[in-house]
Each structure stands twice: as C-alpha cells, then as structure tokens.
Amino acid sequence: MANVKVTINGKLIETDSTRTIIQAARENGISIPHFCWHEKLSTAGNCRICLVDVEKMPKLAIACMTNVAEGMVVNTKNERVVNAREAVMEFILINHPLDCPICDEAGECKLQDYAYKFSQGYSRFGDDKVHKNKRVEIGPRVMFDAERCISCSRCIRFCDEIAGVHQLQFVNRGDHTTIETFPGETLDNPYSMNVVDICPVGALTNKDFRFKSRVWEMSFTESICNGCARGCNIEIGVRNNGILRLTPRTNDDVNSNWMCDHGRLDTWKHVNAEDRITGPMVRKGGILVDVGWDEAMAKVAGELKLFNKNEIAFIGSAFASNEDNYVLARFAKEVLGSKHIDRMSHRIDGGDDALLIRADKTPNDTGAALVGIVPGEGGRDIEGIVQGIRDGHIKALYAIDDDIAQHPELEKVITKLEFFAVHASNANKSTRIADVVLASSTYAERSGTITNFQKRVQRLRPAVVTLERERALDGLTMSRLDKFAAPNDSWGKGPRRDSRASWRIVAAIGNIMGGKFKYMTAEDVFTDITHTVDAFKGLTYLKIGSKGALLQ
Amino acid sequence: MEKYILPEIPDYHTLPVYEQHGGYGALKKALTMKPEEIIDELKKSNLRGRGGACFPTGLKWSFMPKGTAIPKYLAVNGDESEPGTFKDRMIFELNPHQLIEGILIGCYAMGITAAYVYIRGEYGKWVTMLQKAVDDAYAKGYIGTGILGTEFSTHIYLHKGAGAYICGEESALMNSIEGGRGLPRIKPPFPAAFGLWGKPTTINNIETIANVPLILNKGWEWYSKIGAVKHPGPILVGISGHVTRPGVYEVPTGVLLTDLIDEYAGGMLDGKKLKALIPGGSSTMILRAEHVPGVTMDADSLKAAGSSVGTAGMIVMNEDTDLIRVITRIAKFYYHESCGQCTPCREGTGWLWKILKRFETGDASLADIDLLLDVANNIEGNTICALGDAAAWPVQSMIKRFREEFEKRVKPVQALAV
Ligand SMILES: Cc1cc2nc3c(=O)[nH]c(=O)nc-3n(C[C@H](O)[C@H](O)[C@H](O)COP(=O)(O)O)c2cc1C
Ligand code: SF4
Ligand code: SF4
Numbered sequence: 001m002a003n004v005k006v007t008i009n010g011k012l013i014e015t016d017s018t019r020t021i022i023q024a025a026r027e028n029g030i031s032i033p034h035f036c037w038h039e040k041l042s043t044a045g046n047c048r049i050c051l052v053d054v055e056k057m058p059k060l061a062i063a064c065m066t067n068v069a070e071g072m073v074v075n076t077k078n079e080r081v082v083n084a085r086e087a088v089m090e091f092i093l094i095n096h097p098l099d100c101p102i103c104d105e106a107g108e109c110k111l112q113d114y115a116y117k118f119s120q121g122y123s124r125f126g127d128d129k130v131h132k133n134k135r136v137e138i139g140p141r142v143m144f145d146a147e148r149c150i151s152c153s154r155c156i157r158f159c160d161e162i163a164g165v166h167q168l169q170f171v172n173r174g175d176h177t178t179i180e181t182f183p184g185e186t187l188d189n190p191y192s193m194n195v196v197d198i199c200p201v202g203a204l205t206n207k208d209f210r211f212k213s214r215v216w217e218m219s220f221t222e223s224i225c226n227g228c229a230r231g232c233n234i235e236i237g238v239r240n241n242g243i244l245r246l247t248p249r250t251n252d253d254v255n256s257n258w259m260c261d262h263g264r265l266d267t268w269k270h271v272n273a274e275d276r277i278t279g280p281m282v283r284k285g286g287i288l289v290d291v292g293w294d295e296a297m298a299k300v301a302g303e304l305k306l307f308n309k310n311e312i313a314f315i316g317s318a319f320a321s322n323e324d325n326y327v328l329a330r331f332a333k334e335v336l337g338s339k340h341i342d343r344m345s346h347r348i349d350g351g352d353d354a355l356l357i358r359a360d361k362t363p364n365d366t367g368a369a370l371v372g373i374v375p376g377e378g379g380r381d382i383e384g385i386v387q388g389i390r391d392g393h394i395k396a397l398y399a400i401d402d403d404i405a406q407h408p409e410l411e412k413v414i415t416k417l418e419f420f421a422v423h424a425s426n427a428n429k430s431t432r433i434a435d436v437v438l439a440s441s442t443y444a445e446r447s448g449t450i451t452n453f454q455k456r457v458q459r460l461r462p463a464v465v466t467l468e469r470e471r472a473l474d475g476l477t478m479s480r481l482d483k484f485a486a487p488n489d490s491w492g493k494g495p496r497r498d499s500r501a502s503w504r505i506v507a508a509i510g511n512i513m514g515g516k517f518k519y520m521t522a523e524d525v526f527t528d529i530t531h532t533v534d535a536f537k538g539l540t541y542l543k544i545g546s547k548g549a550l551l552q
Numbered sequence: 553m554e555k556y557i558l559p560e561i562p563d564y565h566t567l568p569v570y571e572q573h574g575g576y577g578a579l580k581k582a583l584t585m586k587p588e589e590i591i592d593e594l595k596k597s598n599l600r601g602r603g604g605a606c607f608p609t610g611l612k613w614s615f616m617p618k619g620t621a622i623p624k625y626l627a628v629n630g631d632e633s634e635p636g637t638f639k640d641r642m643i644f645e646l647n648p649h650q651l652i653e654g655i656l657i658g659c660y661a662m663g664i665t666a667a668y669v670y671i672r673g674e675y676g677k678w679v680t681m682l683q684k685a686v687d688d689a690y691a692k693g694y695i696g697t698g699i700l701g702t703e704f705s706t707h708i709y710l711h712k713g714a715g716a717y718i719c720g721e722e723s724a725l726m727n728s729i730e731g732g733r734g735l736p737r738i739k740p741p742f743p744a745a746f747g748l749w750g751k752p753t754t755i756n757n758i759e760t761i762a763n764v765p766l767i768l769n770k771g772w773e774w775y776s777k778i779g780a781v782k783h784p785g786p787i788l789v790g791i792s793g794h795v796t797r798p799g800v801y802e803v804p805t806g807v808l809l810t811d812l813i814d815e816y817a818g819g820m821l822d823g824k825k826l827k828a829l830i831p832g833g834s835s836t837m838i839l840r841a842e843h844v845p846g847v848t849m850d851a852d853s854l855k856a857a858g859s860s861v862g863t864a865g866m867i868v869m870n871e872d873t874d875l876i877r878v879i880t881r882i883a884k885f886y887y888h889e890s891c892g893q894c895t896p897c898r899e900g901t902g903w904l905w906k907i908l909k910r911f912e913t914g915d916a917s918l919a920d921i922d923l924l925l926d927v928a929n930n931i932e933g934n935t936i937c938a939l940g941d942a943a944a945w946p947v948q949s950m951i952k953r954f955r956e957e958f959e960k961r962v963k964p965v966q967a968l969a970v
Binding site: 043045046047048049051059060062065084087088090091092094095124125127128130150151169170172173174175176177 | 893899930935
C-alpha cells in the first residue's frame with residue numbers, strides 16, 4: 001500500500017495503490033457507471049460499462065479491475081469512453097425485453113437509469129431477440145426472469161461469497177447464457193432475497209412484493225428491522241399507508257448491505273394485518289368493547305389504585321423501544337413503587353449464524369435492560385412473577401408489547417389475576433384474557449430507539465401514520481403521491497388506526513396517577529434517558545443519525 | 553527438407569523407435585544444464601509460440617518466479633478448436649514422445665512438478681494415443697519421481713475438454729482444468745503470477761513444446777537459422793479448402809503461401825482460380841488472391857499483408873466460393889462459442905451472425921454493411937478475452953477486402969410507385 005497521485009478527469013486525487021480506478025473515483029465524488037461491480041463482492045469485470053481511457057494504455061481499461069498507479073491519468077468521459085459506453089448499452093439492450101412497463105424494477109433499475117444517461121436513445125437492432133424463460137421459480141422467495149438478466153453474475157457471487165452456499169451458476173453460452181440453480185438445489189438460503197436488491201435489473205424479483213406497486217408510488221423511510229437482536233438497517237416501503245416491502249440499508253457496522261429473508265418477510269405483516277387492535281378496548285361483561293382513550297386510561301388508573309405496590313407486577317418488552325421501556329420502568333418504580341418488573345426472553349439457543357442472524361429474536365433486549373426493565377432490589381423476575389400470580393401475591397399485571405400469555409407457565413395462572421392490562425398492536429393470546437387492551441403502535445408507526453446486541457442504539461422512524469400521528473411529523477417521509485395526490489385520489493388512502501406509542505400511553509396513565517411525565521415526543525423521553533442512564537450519556541437523536549451510535 | 557516435428561520414420565510414435573533415433577537425449581542433456589541456461593537457449597533460438605499469438609517462448613518461461621517453494625504448473629494447450637486448425641493432433645499421433653520430452657524439459661527449466669495436457673474433447677482417439685506414450689515414458693522412468701536418477705520429479709496428466717472452443721483460451725483452459733466453467737479470466741493477473749489454482753503457470757501450445765527438444769539437441773544457432781529470421785523454426789501448416797491435397801505440412805517458416813498451395817498441397821483443386829485465402833485459422837484476416845503472391849508464412853510477412861500467422865491453418869478458397877456464406881458460417885462459429893461472460897462478445901457475436909444471415913438470404917440493406925462494421929468495431933478490444941477480437945477480425949477484413957460481395961447481396965430497393 002503506497003500513496004499515489006492520479007488524475008481523473010483533470011482532478012488530482014491522492015489515494016493508495018490498493019484502490020482500483022472505480023474505487024478511487026468514487027471516494028472522490030466521481031461516479032463511473034457499473035453493473036457487475038459491487039462494493040461488497042469480488043470483481044467480475046464482465047459488464048464492460050466501466051471502460052475508461054487511461055493514458056499510455058492502448059485499449060480502454062475497465063475501471064473496476066485496474067489499479068491506480070502513480071501518475072496515472074484517467075478520463076472517464078472523453079469521446080472514446082462515451083462511444084464505448086454507448087456500444088455496451090446498445091449491446092445490453094438488443095436482447096433485452098424492454099418490458100419496463102410491467103417490470104417491478106422500473107424506477108430503481110440501473111439499466112433504465114443508464115439507458116437515460118449513457119445510451120443513444122434509439123436502437124439499430126432490427127433482428128429477432130433471443131427469447132428465454134420469463135417466469136422461473138429460482139427459489140421459494142425469488143422469481144427469475146431470464147430475458148431481463150444481463151449476466152452480471154452478482155447474484156452468483158452473492159451466494160458464493162456472502163451467503164456461503166453455492167446455489168447459483170451460469171449455464172449455456174453466448175447470448176443463451178442464463179443462471180440456474182445447481183441440480184437438486186433451489187435458491188433457498190436464509191439470505192436469498194438480497195439477490196433481488198443487488199440484481200441491477202428486474203431479473204430477480206421478490207415474490208412477496210411482485211406486482212404490488214410501482215416504486216415511485218411508495219415512500220421510503222429509514223428504520224431498523226425488528227426480527228432479531230442484530231437490528232439490520234432497513235428502508236420501509238409504504239403505499240396507501242400500508243407496508244409493502246422492506247429492503248436493507250447499508251451499514252457496515254451492523255449488516256453491511258444485507259438482511260435475512262426472515263427479517264424481510266416476517267417482521268411487518270402484522271402492521272397491515274386484519275387483526276390489528278384499532279383502538280383502546282375495555283372488557284365489559286366478558287367482551288372487549290371499543291372505548292375512548294380517556295375511558296380506557298381512567299379504567300387502568302382506577303384499577304391499579306386498588307392494589308398495593310407489592311401486588312402489582314410489570315412486564316416490559318424487548319420488542320418495544322428504549323423510550324417505551326424507560327417510561328414503563330419509571331411508572332412502575334417511581335409512580336407505583338413496584339419492584340416487580342422484568343421482560344420475557346425470546347432467545348433460541350444455537351440460533352446465531354455467522355453472518356447476521358442472532359439467537360435473540362427481539363430487537364431491544366439490551367436496551368430494555370439498560371433503561372430499567374430489570375427487577376428492583378428484592379423484586380420479582382419473570383419466574384417470580386409467575387410464582388406470585390400462582391400463589392396469589394401478585395394480583396394485577398401490566399404488560400406491554402409482548403404476547404406474554406405465550407409463556408407456558410404464565411398461561412396456566414394468568415386467569416387468576418384480578419386485573420390485567422396489556423398494550424398490543426394485534427389480537428393475541430394475551431388480549432383475549434386482558435381486562436383492558438391499549439392499542440399500541442407498531443415499530444413502523446412511531447419514533448424511538450432500540451439497542452442491538454452490539455450495544456448500538458438505532459433509530460426507528462414512523463413509516464405508517466396513525467390517527468395520533470398524521471403525516472409529515474417527525475421524520476415521516478412522503479412519496480410523490482403523498483405529496484401531490486388530490487384528496488379524491490385513492491393513493492393516499494388507507495386505514496388510520498387509533499393506536500399510540502406505548503411510552504405515551506404509560507405516561508398518560510402515570511400522570512392520572514400522580515406522575516409528572518412531561519414528554520411531548522419520543523425525543524423528549526430519550527433526552528431524559530441520557531440524563532439518567534449512564535450508558536446513554538451525551539447521545540441525541542441527531543448523533544444517532546441514520547447509522548446508529550454505540551453506547552459506552 | 554528434413555522433418556523435425558513430424559519425421560517420416562515408421563513407428564516414430566513408439567518409445568523404442570523414438571529412443572533409437574536419439575529420443576530423450578535432449579532431456580538427458582537438459583538435466584545436466586542449469587534451468588536458466590535452458591531458458592536462455594530458448595530465448596536465443598527465437599522460438600515463438602505456435603498457439604496463435606507468436607509470443608516468444610523463452611521470454612514467457614522467464615516470467616515464472618524462480619527460487620520459490622510454491623507449486624508451479626505447466627499447461628500444454630491441445631484444445632485445437634479454431635476452424636481450419638488440425639495440426640496438433642498430428643503430434644499426438646505421430647510424435648507424442650517429442651511432446652513429452654519437451655514438457656519434461658520445460659518443467660525442469662521452470663521448476664515445475666506437474667504438467668497438464670489439455671486435449672480437445674473430440675480428440676478421444678488422440679487422448680488414448682498420448683496416454684499410451686505417457687504410460688510408456690512413466691514405465692521407462694522419464695516421467696515420475698527421480699527422473700533418470702536425478703532429483704528432478706514431475707508428473708504429466710491428460711485432461712480432456714468437453715467440446716468448447718473457449719477452453720483453448722489459456723485462462724479458460726485453467727478454469728476448465730480446475731473443474732470450473734470454461735470462463736476466461738481477466739488479465740492481469742497473468743498466469744505466470746496467478747494461474748492454475750492461483751499458482752504460477754505457463755501455458756504453451758502443443759507444437760511450441762514439441763520444438764523444445766530440437767533446440768536443446770541441435771543448439772539455438774541451428775534453430776534460429778531455419779526459415780524466417782524473426783520467426784524461425786519448422787512450422788506445421790494445416791491446409792484445407794480447394795486444394796488438391798489438403799493436409800498438414802511441415803515447412804520452415806517463411807515459405808511462400810503460393811508455394812504452400814502449389815508445391816505442398818498440389819495446387820488448386822480442378823485447376824480453378826484462387827479467390828481468397830485465410831492464412832492462420834478462421835480468426836485471421838482474409839486475403840484477396842491478388843495480395844497473396846510474395847507473402848510468406850511468418851509473422852512479419854503476414855502482418856505486412858494485413859493478416860497474421862495465427863495457427864497456420866490455411867483455408868484456401870477458389871473463384872466459386874460464396875464468401876458471404878463463408879463469413880456467415882465463421883460468425884456463427886464465434887457466436888456459438890462465445891462463453892457469454894462479457895457484454896460486447898455475448899451480445900455482439902449473435903448480432904453479427906443475424907445481420908450476416910440477412911446478407912445470405914438477400915434481406916440486408918446497404919446500411920447493414922456499415923452496421924456490421926460498427927458492431928465488429930464495438931466488440932474489438934473491449935472484451936475480456938481475444939475471442940471477441942477473433943469474432944470481429946474476420947468480419948472487418950471481409951468487408952474491407954470484399955465489400956463488393958456484400959453490396960451484391962443487398963435487397964434491391966423497390967422504386968416507389970408515383
Ligand atoms: C478463443 C481462443 C481460443 C484459443 N484456442 C487455442 C487452442 O486451441 N490452442 C492453443 O494452443 N492456443 C489457443 N489459444 C491461444 C492461447 O490462449 C494461448 O495464447 C496459447 O496456448 C499460448 O501458447 P504459445 O505461447 O505456445 O503459442 C486460444 C486463444 C483464444 C483467445
Ligand atoms: S439475475 Fe440479475 S444479478 Fe443475476 S446475473 Fe442476471 S442481472 Fe445479474
Ligand atoms: S470475449 Fe467472449 S469468449 Fe471472451 S470472455 Fe468475453 S464473452 Fe467470453
């Protein structure tokens with residue numbers, strides 16, 4: 001590794017000799033088009049769109065595989081380069097089906113973008129195109145359209161190098177080249193859907209998202225996957241106030257450019273689901289009845305007052321945010337004086353893998369513990385709470401954002417409780433038993449932070465609106481349609497649920513019971529956390545930013 | 553002239569006969585020399601590769617790292633799939649021991665302990681022949697551990713291809729030997745740095761290697777005086793097409809192409825007139841008959857004539873030849889053989905063929921001639937391996953030298969009714 005000076009398009013750049021032209025250019029704000037090159041994969045050099053002119057080299061050189069050298073002079077836009085690029089674009093397009101109007105990738109397609117930027121705008125190809133299979137189930141979660149494939153080999157390299165399984169390979173030759181799974185194999189590795197993201201065209205599509213929406217009709221909000229303690233950085237794609245897909249967002253400290261298929265598919269369907277709790281409910285005559293927030297919260301406050309502090313237990317949640325758990329812990333310990341507070345574990349032993357997946361299936365166990373969801377001095381933990389309910393010492397239970405009735409021991413005794421209040425976003429075992437169900441917002445409907453297994457605090461941002469939180473507030477991004485659609489258009493429509501962030505519900509009940517919670521926003525709660533919990537000292541939402549911040 | 557690559561001696565392919573005529577003497581001599589001395593001898597001999605690019609062999613061998621413990625390899629290229637080329641198989645058949653001896657000398661000179669001979673898949677019969685020779689040489693202690701009582705050991709493995717022309721390209725050949733898909737690699741890194749299994753590797757053509765024992769036996773001076781000064785030695789020329797006696801002829805380089813047709817191949821078939829000639833396998837540029845006189849079979853002369861030696865597979869075409877059919881067939885070959893890895897070749901070779909098909913059927917327009925040229929130009933020089941160039945050159949040269957053939961075949965423009 002030696003420092004070298006190179007000139008790219010007349011700009012003098014200092015870099016080191018390990019860099020290729022494409023890397024050195026990129027690091028200095030000069031972009032060179034590329035299809036097959038990917039920053040996290042080995043270099044294939046096959047697409048040839050990155051051909052650049054290097055002085056003293058007789059032929060154009062591929063920027064992705066040519067290392068910089070002292071005194072090198074590179075031109076990425078002279079006539080020779082422009083002509084070569086147009087030629088490559090023309091070649092790629094001659095056999096391309098040009099089915100953008102029905103292609104999911106349209107709007108976020110490298111080929112489409114480059115066709116605008118670097119091609120002539122017309123075709124000289126008048127012969128018959130090569131036809132290939134347009135609907136191949138290449139894996140349980142991924143569809144393959146062979147005609148759209150530009151043979152860049154990114155998907156093959158992803159499986160070999162990142163997922164660590166050899167599932168894909170090229171077959172046939174020339175313009176009949178296509179990708180296939182090895183005999184007896186299917187593209188089913190736990191990370192298979194990342195190939196959809198890195199495929200520069202619409203050849204590999206997400207079966208779950210296929211044909212659901214044009215991407216420009218969606219809004220994209222930065223968030224964090226709630227599927228496990230890794231907390232992969234994601235973008236939530238939303239249309240008509242419903243989530244349509246998740247895609248990974250690059251964060252080299254957490255998830256690189258990837259996320260697992262489980263996170264991508266199984267962690268958000270509940271947000272759109274039919275079984276959503278759409279507002280607060282109180283059990284009357286054995287049946288849960290919709291009530292207003294005031295009535296529901298007054299009911300909880302009134303009930304809790306009937307018990308002494310040793311008879312009430314609290315269960316926080318590793319699915320809820322730091323803010324939710326912090327306010328709950330303060331409510332329990334400071335307002336009601338209870339020491340009985342803990343959280344459920346959702347760890348699957350041996351569930352860690354070598355890439356991203358963590359055995360702890362919750363996003364915020366680390367954070368919940370740090371902000372106070374641990375039993376106070378002499379207080380009961382989960383097993384103690386179960387025992388307390390069984391033997392009648394615990395009479396009231398307040399739980400947030402976890403289906404605690406799934407716990408086999410707890411399930412057996414839970415009906416012995418005299419009062420049981422639960423926060424839930426969806427109907428579950430616990431809501432079927434609870435006396436009061438408080439409709440809490442999902443991770444995709446609120447602002448907040450969670451702390452992953454590395455002790456990295458990361459931001460959740462609202463991607464879906466609720467009655468409480470209309471659009472444009474606090475980090476909610478808007479699509480073109482959100483911004484410009486007329487009210488009579490159906491685009492901006494979609495259900496608005498009467499749910500609230502858990503911290504807000506707890507704070508309101510706390511205030512009824514004599515607490516002095518003055519938070520207006522999640523950020524206010526967070527600021528409070530930074531003052532009282534050492535690990536969070538000095539942090540702000542701004543500092544956490546989009547890539548997170550490590551706790552001390 | 554005496555024959556050195558394909559001597560006319562009965563049963564020369566058997567070990568006893570080969571030995572009777574001094575066979576493996578060059579190996580014995582080599583084993584008394586220092587490796588550098590052998591490479592030096594080769595450099596001075598001016599031997600240039602017979603695989604198509606005429607690259608100086610001694611220089612190539614000198615690129616191999618010296619004094620290292622890491623394994624190094626020799627891959628000998630007998631994929632021989634370029635249309636018009638059928639010379640290496642004569643060596644497998646008639647003089648396999650000279651090839652083996654050359655391999656052993658190469659291994660000794662470059663410190664190599666394993667050599668692979670890659671043989672075209674369709675050459676099943678010749679694989680068997682060469683394997684027999686290898687087995688015999690093993691039995692006599694020429695190959696194996698402690699060769700001829702010295703410290704030097706090396707092994708020779710035969711590897712049969714599976715029918716892909718691209719596997720003759722040296723880096724695809726290495727991937728194929730490794731058990732992978734025959735995809736050319738991007739260079740650099742060059743094989744001498746990163747070859748088979750990532751280790752330093754030299755790739756040479758079969759005929760190139762078969763020349764090596766001659767140089768050791770008779771000395772570089774003798775060798776360098778055979779044929780053309782800058783491209784010396786005996787060369788196998790495969791002559792096909794409209795000649796009386798097609799076949800493989802061993803000649804000194806520098807022989808007149810007209811002599812090759814008239815003296816060696818018995819003249820034009822049925823006394824017809826020569827129309828065009830492809831001198832070195834289908835990828836080399838075509839020559840018009842009137843440009844052939846005076847041109848000789850060596851790198852310089854053919855370069856000056858606007859073509860190249862290639863594999864010295866000479867395709868002779870008479871006055872009745874439909875050159876549009878010829879070029880369409882050649883284009884189809886490269887289209888069929890493109891590995892499909894890089895964009896210009898993958899897409900461009902098929903496009904060339906499709907346009908040419910239209911010339912064949914009379915459905916092309918005048919503008920298609922320029923389109924053809926453009927497509928060929930856009931492939932040339934922009935690909936991972938030289939197959940792209942090999943597909944472009946014949947088309948470019950055919951248009952350059954026989955444009956009228958294309959013009960004759962375009963669809964007549966219909967006059968518009970007024
Ligand atoms: C598409 C393609 C096919 C080739 N096929 C052969 C072949 O069949 N035999 C061969 O010796 N060289 C072939 N070559 C050339 C080899 O890459 C390599 O240059 C040669 O084997 C080197 O040998 P030499 O230095 O002894 O000439 C081919 C090259 C290309 C680009
Ligand atoms: S499917 Fe997509 S990622 Fe895979 S080779 Fe084709 S274009 Fe590239
Ligand atoms: S030039 Fe053709 S044969 Fe060579 S690597 Fe590219 S696609 Fe394959």
